[in-house]
Amino acid sequence: MLTFLNSNQYVIDIQPTAHSRINEVDFNQLTFGKIFTDHMFECDYENGVWTNPTIKPYGPLTIYPGTKVLHYGQAVFEGMKAFKDADGSIFLFRPEENFKRINQSSERLAIPHFPKDLFFEAIEKLLHLDQGWVHQGQGHAMYIRPFVFASETGVSAAAATAYKFMVIMSPVTAYYSEKLKVLIAEKYSRAADGGVGYAKAAGNYAAQFYPTNLARAKGFHQVIWTDAQNHEFLEEAGTMNVFFRIQDTLITAPTSDRILDGVTRKSIIDLAHAQGIDVSIRKFSVTELIAAHQSGDVKEIFGSGTAATVSAISGFSYQENFYNIEDQDDSYAHLFKELLQDIQYNRSDDEFGWRHQVL
Ligand code: COI
Helix, strand or coil: CEEEECCCCCCCCCCCCCCHHHHHCCCCCCCCCCCCEEEEEEEEEEEEEEEEEEEEEEECCCCCCCHHHHCCCCCCEEEEEEEEEECEEEEEEHHHHHHHHHHHHHHHCCCCCHHHHHHHHHHHHHHHHHHHHCCCCCCCCCEEEEEEEEECCCCCCCCCEEEEEEEEEEEEHHHHHHCEEEECCCCCCCCCCCCCCCCCCCHHHHHHHHHHHHHHHCCCCEEEEEEECCEEEEEECCEEEEEEEEECCEEEECCCCCCCHHHHHHHHHHHCCCCCCCCEEEEEEEHHHHHHHHCCCCEEEEEEEECCEEEEEHHHCCCCCCCCCCCCCCCHHHHHHHHHHHHHHCCCCCCCCCCECCC
């Protein structure tokens, strides 16, 4: 047994696998988030403390049917990525932001905070053990999924007293392989004022599946979510934040209790400022979007997120009308994706201090 002591005196019990599965993986044929690396991290919350931090072979969990998360959805997660550069060094992208956000999400779901040292050491240790799974090359990344769920058994509808915090990792390439056609939401909503929209709560995603399936049946990839009250303002695109390029100004909705404070979103805003591109963080209505389209001012729409990075939108539908968006030679979506990836793959200076070297 190997152990790993961090500054808070947590000892991670490390149980390396005897049989790596890496040779079974075709890294050129990856489906996003389907294959997981050899190891996973697990830590329990019991009697008011986080305990038993363990790294062990990736495998099934045994839980009772009465486990609270199965009944009340008390669970939150994060999405983060690690990249390997041309020399084989491995970097996380802005992991501090994910750490802060998982605890903000946890707080909203009445889940206890997780300690920072242990969060970082769990992920870094996993990346050390599974470093061969972080594939080199453009488009390749390790998608890291920390999550916490209520592991107490019992169906009384109250916050659990026991939780499990885990980290699993999946080698990935692009989330979307093509430009997206989206449907603007006129009936269903993703989030409401005072709700959990800003948190990465598992249930936020479950609630999107049904309306997204309806949109898919009509030939769309995703839904652009609008405000729950009047379906008037454009808020998010599927599981991504959304940007509108109107002439040469970039517009995105302000974060709120309905909108996720995306790490890629805020990185794009900083990159845009550094490029001298005007950014307007404000409410943007469907009416304004349609008017701008009619006057030829909608140059681009794109989504941003950890999984998707930057995903261009080829057109949107509203009230049964489809509005096409022409390709741009000087595409901002393309520019931001390149600038981000240059930082992530250690191909450019890290002027913002976003790279976190692990190995
Ligand atoms: C991410 O971008 O990390 C997300 O959370 C999207 C995920 C639902 C695939």
